[in-house]
Amino acid sequence: MPAASAARSGRDSDLWGIPMQSAGTRFIVVAILVAIAYLAVGMLSRAMAASDTQAVAVWLAGGVSFGAWLVSPPGMRAAILAGTVVAAAIWGIAGHALPFGAALAFSAIETASIAIGAWIASLRQQAARPLQAAALLVAGAIVTSVAGATLAVELWRWLQPGGAIDLAREWRAWAFSTIVGILLVAPVIVGFKGFAVKRSGGMPMKQFGAGAAMFALFLLTTLIVFDRSVHQRFGDVAATLTYLPMPFLLLASMFWGPRGGAVATLVGALLIIWLTAHGGGPFAIREGFPGESVVEVQAYVWVWAVLLLAGRALNEARRTALAKARDWQLRYERTLQANGVASVEFDAVTGVAWWGESAEAVLGAEAAQLRNIRDWLDRVDDADRPLAQAGWEAVSAGHRDMSTDAYDIRLDGRDLHVQARLAPVRGPDGGVERVACLLRLVTPVGAERHA
Numbered sequence: 001m002p003a004a005s006a007a008r009s010g011r012d013s014d015l016w017g018i019p020m021q022s023a024g025t026r027f028i029v030v031a032i033l034v035a036i037a038y039l040a041v042g043m044l045s046r047a048m049a050a051s052d053t054q055a056v057a058v059w060l061a062g063g064v065s066f067g068a069w070l071v072s073p074p075g076m077r078a079a080i081l082a083g084t085v086v087a088a089a090i091w092g093i094a095g096h097a098l099p100f101g102a103a104l105a106f107s108a109i110e111t112a113s114i115a116i117g118a119w120i121a122s123l124r125q126q127a128a129r130p131l132q133a134a135a136l137l138v139a140g141a142i143v144t145s146v147a148g149a150t151l152a153v154e155l156w157r158w159l160q161p162g163g164a165i166d167l168a169r170e171w172r173a174w175a176f177s178t179i180v181g182i183l184l185v186a187p188v189i190v191g192f193k194g195f196a197v198k199r200s201g202g203m204p205m206k207q208f209g210a211g212a213a214m215f216a217l218f219l220l221t222t223l224i225v226f227d228r229s230v231h232q233r234f235g236d237v238a239a240t241l242t243y244l245p246m247p248f249l250l251l252a253s254m255f256w257g258p259r260g261g262a263v264a265t266l267v268g269a270l271l272i273i274w275l276t277a278h279g280g281g282p283f284a285i286r287e288g289f290p291g292e293s294v295v296e297v298q299a300y301v302w303v304w305a306v307l308l309l310a311g312r313a314l315n316e317a318r319r320t321a322l323a324k325a326r327d328w329q330l331r332y333e334r335t336l337q338a339n340g341v342a343s344v345e346f347d348a349v350t351g352v353a354w355w356g357e358s359a360e361a362v363l364g365a366e367a368a369q370l371r372n373i374r375d376w377l378d379r380v381d382d383a384d385r386p387l388a389q390a391g392w393e394a395v396s397a398g399h400r401d402m403s404t405d406a407y408d409i410r411l412d413g414r415d416l417h418v419q420a421r422l423a424p425v426r427g428p429d430g431g432v433e434r435v436a437c438l439l440r441l442v443t444p445v446g447a448e449r450h451a
Contacts, residue, residue, distance in 0.1 A: 130320070218246075
């Protein structure tokens, strides 16, 4: 009854942590939260750098709405768009000094381009592989930036028909700042969807330490390469040093996984942009207009953001594949053990053995310590050894596709009677690479005589 009462009173929470009241209330609350976050991040973006363009040189706010769309259920996406419309209109008036009608047009461009790109990226939820999901996110970000920049240029052309604005410059500024903002912010929002602090099962300390070491090396090289005196230190070579910090950021991102990697990418990229905005690094050596270096460095950052995203996706795909393989292996081994069967694989040439986890439980500790087929055959009863040897040679040489023999063997001081079934594992060229063997304990020697 208390649980039912709590459910009726609306004390449960939805995905956003908002008490589940009426749909209208949730819509308003989500729209307000998105608008506040958009404007707050927009002010942070403007504080980072300035440029002689209508578009803000650094624009992370679009990534807030983009990421919110990706983590929200379909029923809440209209609220996200509503919050973006209001916030973008306010920003158009306050941030760009646009009249009300132009601010509405600015808001429509921002919201529509985000909606189109986020819809493309949301197809990632149906993607079978992490790399496909990453590709859809990048595709959505590109569509948002290109569509927004193209429409924004027409807006500036309409507002200043005299041609006082360099439209090509404006297109670059809008496109690069938008795509960088999405690729930096949206993965952080997506990565922390459903995040909860756990007492156990988190990242191993060794893995965290390795990522921290790589991130420290990234910070060190970044502070050197993007220092104001880099041109005086390295001369003409300075322009070629921009790649040095990024491999360390890639390694840190892969060590720390999707969540930590997304945060590391965000912090690292913002550090590079901030240092460039304050006159540091190779991009700030020459500027055609105030703030050009910030626009150019974001072209560099977005390329690396895509590579980092792909690297994390490949690493996550590998981790997922290993986890699935391990899960199937455990199921397989549990099934074998429940049926009294041990598994082992032998190298067809060297005879090196790889024992399954059920070997010790079925055959004893000594069996799992045998490292080679010769060790196994040495423990077979003298009378049965030629039979076991012949079965091994026939299968390892590829002359037979199956060999099933029963013989006596001595393990752990016990005389056992086992049934051994060997089968070849062939490589792409048809040659036998390994020999798979299933061993079933039939009955101890002499048991039938005493029965």
